[in-house]
Amino acid sequence: MALCSFLCKIGLCFLLQSAVNAVGSVGRSRVAQRCYCDLEVPDGLFPVQQLNELHRLCVNCTRTLAGQEFDKAVDIVVSLEQRLTDLQQRINEFEEEYEGGLYSIISFRIIEIEITELHDLFQELQEKYTSNQNDLSGQIVQIVNITDRVDELQKYDRQNVVQEQRENARLRRSLSSCNDELLRTVAPPTTPHPGSCSFGALRGVSEPRSSILSHYGTSYFYGGWGNDPLPAAGKENQYWLAIMLKSNYYGNVIRIYPSFGTFLSKTSHTDVTIPGTHIQGTGGIMYENCFYFNCYNSPKLCKFNMTAKTVLSDDLPFAGHNNKFPYCRPSSCLLYTDIDLATDENGLWALYATESNFGNTVISLVNTSDLSLIKSWNTTLYKKSATNAFMVCGVMYATRFFSDEMEEIFYMFDTTTEVELNNLSIRFRKVSSGIQHINYNPRDQKLYVYSDAFLVTHDIIFG
Ligand SMILES: *[C@@H]1O[C@H](CO)[C@@H](O)[C@H](O)[C@H]1NC(C)=O
Ligand SMILES: *[C@@H]1O[C@H](CO)[C@@H](O)[C@H](O)[C@H]1NC(C)=O
Ligand SMILES: *[C@@H]1O[C@H](CO)[C@@H](O)[C@H](O)[C@H]1NC(C)=O
Numbered sequence: 055m056a057l058c059s060f061l062c063k064i065g066l067c068f069l070l071q072s073a074v075n076a077v078g079s080v081g082r083s084r085v086a087q088r089c090y091c092d093l094e095v096p097d098g099l100f101p102v103q104q105l106n107e108l109h110r111l112c113v114n115c116t117r118t119l120a121g122q123e124f125d126k127a128v129d130i131v132v133s134l135e136q137r138l139t140d141l142q143q144r145i146n147e148f149e150e151e152y153e154g155g156l157y158s159i160i161s162f163r164i165i166e167i168e169i170t171e172l173h174d175l176f177q178e179l180q181e182k183y184t185s186n187q188n189d190l191s192g193q194i195v196q197i198v199n200i201t202d203r204v205d206e207l208q209k210y211d212r213q214n215v216v217q218e219q220r221e222n223a224r225l226r227r228s229l230s231s232c233n234d235e236l237l238r239t240v241a242p243p244t245t246p247h248p249g250s251c252s253f254g255a256l257r258g259v260s261e262p263r264s265s266i267l268s269h270y271g272t273s274y275f276y277g278g279w280g281n282d283p284l285p286a287a288g289k290e291n292q293y294w295l296a297i298m299l300k301s302n303y304y305g306n307v308i309r310i311y312p313s314f315g316t317f318l319s320k321t322s323h324t325d326v327t328i329p330g331t332h333i334q335g336t337g338g339i340m341y342e343n344c345f346y347f348n349c350y351n352s353p354k355l356c357k358f359n360m361t362a363k364t365v366l367s368d369d370l371p372f373a374g375h376n377n378k379f380p381y382c383r384p385s386s387c388l389l390y391t392d393i394d395l396a397t398d399e400n401g402l403w404a405l406y407a408t409e410s411n412f413g414n415t416v417i418s419l420v421n422t423s424d425l426s427l428i429k430s431w432n433t434t435l436y437k438k439s440a441t442n443a444f445m446v447c448g449v450m451y452a453t454r455f456f457s458d459e460m461e462e463i464f465y466m467f468d469t470t471t472e473v474e475l476n477n478l479s480i481r482f483r484k485v486s487s488g489i490q491h492i493n494y495n496p497r498d499q500k501l502y503v504y505s506d507a508f509l510v511t512h513d514i515i516f517g
């Protein structure tokens with residue numbers, strides 16, 4: 055009897071029907087003893103098979119759902135949110151400009167472009183939504199069916215099979231996330247990737263931030279502009295603009311604006327004329343209150359001291375000049391862009407090509423005191439295959455023409471590790487199809503771009 059009630063308690067009840075004939079009973083049979091167990095017999099056996107089948111269905115269903123374009127729709131929504139925020143900010147900026155009388159047709163044009171693109175995105179999302187809706191209706195019937203059947207199964211679930219299974223799944227999940235956590239904490243320190251600074255590697259280039267039309271007007275297609283990364287005291291907010299004449303052949307005036315406000319409003323400027331020589335091409339830049347450029351009609355570097363008004367020059371050994379190795383687009387080359395100056399966290403660089411390096415780009419770190427070269431690197435980037443190049447954290451990035459609207463960073467050379475990659479695909483929007491000047495300013499981490507007489511900045515996205 056004791057055994058029987060114990061079995062009852064643990065739920066393994068079955069009828070013990072034993073007529074026990076006394077062992078070795080001789081001649082005399084005892085009355086058969088019976089064990090009664092008061093059972094609540096379940097309505098049926100737990101339908102494990104049905105459960106397994108449902109599980110299979112569920113997995114299948116999840117797979118079908120995941121395989122559909124829901125992820126894409128989610129991506130679009132995320133990108134829409136981001137772009138709406140950006141647009142909001144851009145409109146705010148535009149309003150400020152407008153109120154401050156700094157009305158800029160380009161800011162307005164960019165807003166227009168963005169609204170058109172947002173409209174296209176909305177349309178794409180709507181199409182996705184409609185097609186998903188159709189696919190979904192079938193799935194929903196199936197899911198409802200599965201849900202109903204699981205509910206039914208739960209009624210059978212006297213032994214908490216389903217619940218236990220769920221609890222197990224939960225435990226398994228938390229175990230695996232615990233494991234992940236463990237792995238994460240013991241992960242060895244990663245070695246820095248090529249091109250990474252203390253603030254990360256270049257991951258992207260933002261939409262155009264500020265952009266105005268050059269004050270010289272659209273007829274001056276060649277030029278450069280920027281803000282000194284290592285300014286003299288009191289000149290931190292100065293902006294410079296230098297345009298070239300005769301298809302980039304020469305220029306000799308540097309226009310200085312005392313602040314960004316005067317730059318935008320074109321209210322006040324000083325023109326400084328370089329004595330004795332001209333600037334050739336659009337590669338010149340301001341650094342330490344000196345303007346560095348390719349001296350007119352020669353393979354030389356020039357340094358114009360804005361304070362002393364003196365020019366220092368020195369040879370750039372074997373550099374191609376006068377359209378030997380300019381930057382090019384597929385259709386045409388950018389005349390006289392053989393020697394390009396660049397700034398970054400490490401100082402001043404010259405980017406050019408030599409015959410001994412087969413027209414491929416050479417990177418040289420320049421000593422700003424005497425224009426000697428501190429160190430040079432031969433790359434395998436054919437200079438004429440790039441539309442421009444700039445330095446960030448000791449890494450040269452080269453761009454190429456992708457479309458009238460987009461330019462693409464496709465190549466990098468890291469002077470620290472000497473690793474070069476030519477499979478980058480970092481695209482950024484242009485305001486106009488041609489680009490004549492790009493330089494990175496390590497002080498504000500922006501790219502300064504001259505694009506068919508439009509003066510544009512972009513933020514660099516590090517990660
Ligand atoms: C899983 O889905 C595929 C295609 O959607 C279907 O052919 C297959 O029969 C399904 N399997 C089960 C167990 O329902
Ligand atoms: C639910 O699924 C079962 C098994 O596949 C099927 O027999 C039943 O007709 C389905 N019910 C509905 C409402 O689709
Ligand atoms: C520019 O000239 C001034 C005056 O001679 C001098 O003090 C300054 O150091 C020069 N700047 C550079 C970067 O050579």
Ligand SMILES: *[C@@H]1O[C@H](CO)[C@@H](O)[C@H](O)[C@H]1NC(C)=O
Nearest residue numbers: 421422423424425426427428
């Ligand atoms: C740069 O040139 C100056 C003058 O010739 C020299 O004193 C200095 O050491 C050079 N700097 C480097 C880093 O080579």
Ligand SMILES: *[C@@H]1O[C@H](CO)[C@@H](O)[C@H](O)[C@H]1NC(C)=O
Nearest residue numbers: 409410411416429430431432
């Ligand atoms: C670059 O290549 C040229 C030609 O082969 C060679 O003379 C020069 O030393 C090389 N420069 C470097 C820094 O490797």
Ligand SMILES: *[C@@H]1O[C@H](CO)[C@@H](O)[C@H](O)[C@H]1NC(C)=O
Nearest residue numbers: 473474475476477478479480
């Ligand atoms: C580019 O090439 C490098 C080296 O060949 C490779 O490690 C990297 O994964 C490639 N990147 C892309 C985006 O293909």
